[in-house]
Amino acid sequence: MTETRQPRTVADLTPLARAALGRHRTLSAVTRLRGGSKKGVYRLRLDDGGSAIAYLWTPDEDYWSHSGAAPAADPRDPFSHASGLGLFTAAHDRLAAAGVRTPRLLHVDPEARAAVVEDLTGGSLEEALRRDPDAAAPALDALAESLRALRGCRSAAHGKVAVTAAGGSAYGDSCARLVADRALSDIAETAVRDPRVAAAQERLEDAVRSLAAEARPRAEHVLVHGELGPDHVLLDADGRPALIDIEGLMYFDAEWEHAFLRMRFGPHYAALRADGLDEDRLRLYRLALHLNLVAGPLRLLQGDFPFAESMREIAEHNLAQALDLVKL
Template sequence: MTPGRRHRTTADLAPLARAALGAHRGLTAVTRLRGGSKKGAYRLRTDDGTTAIAYVWAPDEDYWEQPDADPRDPFSHASGLDLFTASHDRLAAAGVRTARLLHVDREAGAAVVEDLPGGSLEEALRRDPDAARPALGELAEALASLRACRSDRFGKVAVADGGASSYGGSCARLVTGRALSDIAETAVREPRIAAHRARLEESVRALAAEVRPRAAHSLVHGELGPDHVLLDAGGHPALIDIEGLMYFDAEWEHVFLSFRFGPHYDGLRAPGLDPDRLRLYRLAMHLNLVAGPLRLLDGDFPHPELMRGIAEHNLARALALAGP
């Protein structure tokens, strides 16, 4: 951990724990959970064995080191308490399970949610795919509920539901612009992208030209891998890392689902997806999964080998999709 980065201690989080879990409980242990790059996630344990999860949004918890984000950009940095609470409330209204919110401290930029004890869906699928099939089926139902939440506006929930407009003109135009920007940014870091820059840009523009306009958009999580689905005590799935919730093309969600769920994606497929959007979004997402990890490696992210592996895999896929 570089100077200036500080993980929270039991003393730091004791007031938050008291407010969320009751003054009659004493906080005895705090464990920072692995994996978060935008916020700190800590398991709180009290003297009577109660556990909960504290989320802390602060500059020294965010490895991306991004400037203040403009929420009108759907792809701006999806981090912060306000985005979290807006997404939590929207999911609750849609009947989609997420970790139950126990307490919000706006002054501290922190929230406490229930500790879901069943582990991740990723772990369950790895351990016993047959036993995990009911949870996967419930996740498919949750995705159908999200698709049924429609808006003629696209963008972050707090923006679209507030009646404001997002940048970009359309989802496809926004994705196209970001893909071209990712190519330009990555070309200065990765010689293989630089060598094939013209071919990649031509492929993006050609795929974008095939996409027809669309009037309405669906609710999407935005980054829904099996590690962002936790199981409760009854084995039912709940979505986490929800700050990126937005109205967008469902195809964007399903491309990411297909990447992250691999052979288990068949249980999540949805009817009626637009093949032209799927082709554009697949290439664009591979490009972003090169640019993002390489950008993160400019800083002090504690698991660089993970990010290098993600970038390398997606670089190979992007070049393959762009053709010879």
């Protein structure tokens, strides 16, 4: 049985808005934006016509934690729950240092576990590509430049930027091993929920182990967003792209980023393609991503996530993709 959640109201968010935007401005309306499964995302509208976006990392706004779907919050695990004000501010600062656009940070409230950022009014890159791919081409090219800037940021350590910035590193000496271990865990978990996975479990596990065996540890890692789909890119008033949902920013293999980009950008990926990627890693990461996009949504559906049908569609699509990759 799921509970009915009450979104934040004007009264709830007025103190945050005043601290971030000035006591002389009055908060007139609050809208909870769709998405935000790990945090609450609210548009704050002001009486003078201005607006801003509030992020709230509170337990009642996190559908993953509420459903028991979130991995343990272990900062040394790159795939642990990428949610929290500390992860956000570390990622924001690192992107700013790299010259990569993200919504401008206006205010941080550690006690409320909240931040306020600028409201970008150009819509998402996903919407722009759907509306007119030719008109969106300059934004896509600018995103490719941002990806090159990220790839130029290198570290011997791998893991979330909040960890590496403090001199730490993620577990293990191989990104590929971490990905393979999570993929095997996703297979085992999903096999008890879907008979199609159970029937293909041995083939899936063999494929993961075989691909992981071809990958060797690396001495350097690059900065990656980790979940960079066109819905995680907003456009400002000048059509320039800005990255959002940045809490998972980490040093990792570039192939991890590009496996996700290829999956999410589809026919538009050609503009973002990079040279010198390891094809074995790409195959492993592509399979692992599909497996996780089955396991994750099925976990989330155990709770009260409000867009259940979209989660089922994601799980079903990615299950078909994973099974197709290992078909005999």
